[in-house]
Amino acid sequence: xxxxxxxxxxxxxxxxxxxxxxxxxxxxxxxxxxxxxxxxxxxxxxxxxxxxxxxxxxxxxxxxxxxxxxxxxxxxxxxxxxxxxxxxxxxxxxxxxxxxxxxxxxxxxxxxxxxxxxxxxxxxxxxxxxxxxxxxxxxxxxxxxxxxxxxxxxxxxxxxxxxxxxxxxxxxxxxxxxxxxxxxxxxxxxxxxxxxxxxxxxxxxxxxxxxxxxxxxxxxxxxxxxxxxxxxxxxxxxxxxxxxxxxxxxxxxxxxxxxxxxxxxxxxxxxxxxxxxxxxxxxxxxxxxxxxxxxxxxxxxxxxxxxxxxxxxxxxxxxxxxxxxxxxxxxxxxxxxxxxxxxxxxxxxxxxxxxxxxxxxx
Amino acid sequence: xxxxxxxxxxxxxxxxxxxxxxxxxxxxxxxxxxxxxxxxxxxxxxxxxxxxxxxxxxxxxxxxxxxxxxxxxxxxxxxxxxxxxxxxxxxxxxxxxxxxxxxxxxxxxxxxxxxxxxxxxxxxxxxxxxxxxxxxxxxxxxxxxxxxxxxxxxxxxxxxxxxxxxxxxxxxxxxxxxxxxxxxxxxxxxxxxxxxxxxxxxxxxxxxxxxxxxxxxxxxxxxxxxxxxxxxxxxxxxxxxxxxxxxxxxxxxx
Numbered sequence: 041x042x043x044x045x046x047x048x049x050x051x052x053x054x055x056x057x058x059x060x061x062x063x064x065x066x067x068x069x070x071x072x073x074x075x076x077x078x079x080x081x082x083x084x085x086x087x088x089x090x091x092x093x094x095x096x097x098x099x100x101x102x103x104x105x106x107x108x109x110x111x112x113x114x115x116x117x118x119x120x121x122x123x124x125x126x127x128x129x130x131x132x133x134x135x136x137x138x139x140x141x142x143x144x145x146x147x148x149x150x151x152x153x154x155x156x157x158x159x160x161x162x163x164x165x166x167x168x169x170x171x172x173x174x175x176x177x178x179x180x181x182x183x184x185x186x187x188x189x190x191x192x193x194x195x196x197x198x199x200x201x202x203x204x205x206x207x208x209x210x211x212x213x214x215x216x217x218x219x220x221x222x223x224x225x226x227x228x229x230x231x232x233x234x235x236x237x238x239x240x241x242x243x244x245x246x247x248x249x250x251x252x253x254x255x256x257x258x259x260x261x262x263x264x265x266x267x268x269x270x271x272x273x274x275x276x277x278x279x280x281x282x283x284x285x286x287x288x289x290x291x292x293x294x295x296x297x298x299x300x301x302x303x304x305x306x307x308x309x310x311x312x313x314x315x316x317x318x319x320x321x322x323x324x325x326x327x328x329x330x331x332x333x334x335x336x337x338x339x340x341x342x343x344x345x346x347x348x349x350x351x352x353x354x355x356x357x358x359x360x361x362x363x364x365x366x367x368x369x370x371x372x373x374x375x376x377x378x379x380x381x382x383x384x385x386x387x388x389x390x391x392x393x394x395x396x397x398x399x400x401x402x
Numbered sequence: 403x404x405x406x407x408x409x410x411x412x413x414x415x416x417x418x419x420x421x422x423x424x425x426x427x428x429x430x431x432x433x434x435x436x437x438x439x440x441x442x443x444x445x446x447x448x449x450x451x452x453x454x455x456x457x458x459x460x461x462x463x464x465x466x467x468x469x470x471x472x473x474x475x476x477x478x479x480x481x482x483x484x485x486x487x488x489x490x491x492x493x494x495x496x497x498x499x500x501x502x503x504x505x506x507x508x509x510x511x512x513x514x515x516x517x518x519x520x521x522x523x524x525x526x527x528x529x530x531x532x533x534x535x536x537x538x539x540x541x542x543x544x545x546x547x548x549x550x551x552x553x554x555x556x557x558x559x560x561x562x563x564x565x566x567x568x569x570x571x572x573x574x575x576x577x578x579x580x581x582x583x584x585x586x587x588x589x590x591x592x593x594x595x596x597x598x599x600x601x602x603x604x605x606x607x608x609x610x611x612x613x614x615x616x617x618x619x620x621x622x623x624x625x626x627x628x629x630x631x632x633x634x635x636x637x638x639x640x641x642x643x644x645x646x647x648x649x650x651x652x653x654x655x656x
Contacts, residue, residue: 072488098487102480103513110477110510114453114484117471122484140474245469245485247492249448255463256471 052227057195057217058083058125060228061151062091064199065123069235070149071097072122074111076104076130079163080219081153084125105130109137109150116146117256119244121203121235125151127219128169129160131177138212139178142273143258145243147206149199150184151215153222156381164381165219167303170358173216174332181270183277185213185284186331190307192226204236209280216331218354220304220383280333287335288327291317292342295324297396298371300339300363301352302328304383309352312389321397331359336366343367347400352376352389372400414438416447416467423461427627429528429584429617430458434465436594437497437524441468444601450493453482457499458532476507479514482521493604495522501531504540504564511566518575518609522600525566525612528619529638536622540564543641548622563641567614571647577609579648583616585635589644608651616642 055063062084065073073088089099098115102108108124115122126134131152141148154169156162173186185205187198198215206213245254260266288306290313292298301309306327316323326342326349328335343349349371351360356379364373376392378384413419417438424431441447447468454462456475463470473481478496486494503511503525514521530548531537537550541563545554555563567581578600582593593615600611616638618630625633646654 072484074484100483100487100517103509106474106477107480107483107510107513110474110480111484111487113473113477114471114481114486115488116484117481118451118485118488120488122488136474137477140472144472245451245471246489247449247451248467248469253463253467254469257463259460259472 052229054225054227055192056083056223056225057192058153058222059087060192060196061199061215061217062087064196064231065149065203066091066095066097067231067235068121068200068203070121070123070203071095072112072115072120073097074100074102074108074122074124076102076108076126078127078130080155080165080222081125081127081151083222084151084153105133106137109134112148113137113141113144113146116141116148117144117245119241119246121207123149123151125153127153127155128157128166131169131172135172135178138184139180139182140258141212142182142184143180144256145210145273146212146256147210148212149202149206149215150212151199151217154216154218162381163219165221165304165354165383166379166381167218167305167354167358168379169216170331170353170355173214174334174362182273183211183280183332185209185211185280186216187213188216188303188329188331189221190303190327192221192224193228195221196228196231200231200236205284207238209276211276211280216303218304284330285333285335285337286329287338288329289325289338291324292326293324294322296322296347296400297393298324298326298342298346298349299352299389299393300326300349300359302331302359305352305354308384308386309389311386312393315386315390316393316397321393323393323397328359334362334366336362339363339366340368340370343370346371348372348374348396350374350376350392350396352384352392354378354383414442416441418465418467420464422465424458425621427618427620427630428458429526429615429619432584432590433524433526433593433615433617434462436590436597438466439594440597440601443598444605446493446601446605449491450495451485451489453478453485453494453496455496455498455502457502459497459499459526460533462497476502476505477510478502478507479510479519479521479523483514483519486519486521490520493601495524497524498526499532500525500527500529500539500541504566512569512573515570515576515610515612516573518577520604520607520609522604522611522613524597525614526617527614527642528617529563530619530622532619532622536619541642543637565642567612567647570612571653575610576612576648577651578603578611580612580646581614581616581642581644583634583639583644584618585616585631585639614642616644
């Protein structure tokens, strides 16, 4: 399923990815932003600090990432659309709060403009947080929806989509971008029209007027209570997996070599794939848009027909594991990794494609 | 003949009819009742939202009949900030113990006060981590024995007890800061008065109010309920002066 095409302005505007994401959130009806400075996402809090008060919203520069994610929790508990953003080390700090959001079934949007890691790493673009974002991240049995944009336009569109999905399923939703996407500028169409709809939030804390008190909690200590709650969460995650897995593909139906990549790397891989096809190589592209749920079924189908899959990521092989699992050994799998804040050039991936093409010809 | 009956005392409407899980003589059940009475008297139950801590009072939503959110350990005032900013006309309080407020959540405590968030923070200082087994808290007295300072708190390695009211009183933005003690009937009545002042200032939009309540924990004081109250009066109050520190936004000297 493809994301619903948003209504857009006719005139294009020139923006950075971070600003486009922030403006998307504002147009999605987000009126509460809480954040803490960290490079390379600083344009997001700066944009929110300027523009949220203009539309009656609230911006707080929190004392820490911990405080920021929990201010999001508080605002979300009242039924409001709220978000935070950070970059890799800061997202690690937010994981406790994200786990609580998941346990409390609270919707929220968290943007991770990734930088190199582990530790303080670097401020260069990276895709090192795939595992953290897609396998839970914090403690406990939970999932977050993970959207991976690859253009400034998608930074904008996915921000809106993230709020829709978060509200629909009552789950924290992550936008997993990187410093390259956050910092670069492109002309984009801004979303026009009303914010995406949200189901009624009868669970929200608004004061117990004319109803029984509501409570938001994840502590369930009576016998069997937590087990029941966990099964309920899993049911929700299964529904998301059934309905929301999204990907984009090019020439995937008829290729010997499929390149699988996401985010910035997918964009570069697309150029490499087209250049390889211009040289007569039968190459296709598979780009997951939702990293969780991982669009595995279609990939499995392609893997049965293709001879090989090349996974290209700006890390040491993280989505690689999901591709392996989805293909189930049907195709030979190769990997090109660019860790430590290196953004590959088109020629890097093209070189890898050509080398594999030679191998599988033999 | 109709008998003329006046109710002179009853369970507050904001307090649920449930048996509390608190130990005999614990200050939490007292403060819950005072809080419920204050909410009733101010007629704010249907627009009050509380934030419960991680600690003994984690189950506050079982006992108080208003909307309540949990918060990760120490993040209680951050959650309260999010709620209050989203719904500025609601009455928002956080209810925290000494571990939650003065150890893991000290950053949130100070910065929420410094922003002058228009919320009420209720701080139960019983000098121990009651829920996890009475371990040393930031407010444990020098020499006081706990499982994690078995020979008594030693300032050379564990520092001295933190006086939170005094720290917050260095900030410009708080509107009301007060410390009371559950050390007998007068102390309990004073505590209720302090809570009333705090909630009233929030209702008037004046800003941050903070009530620290020195509270007995008989189980981990290893004393009877009565002796625990004496311990609050004779030992705790000596180190943590019981008084108003900030009134109407103005710092009060000793």
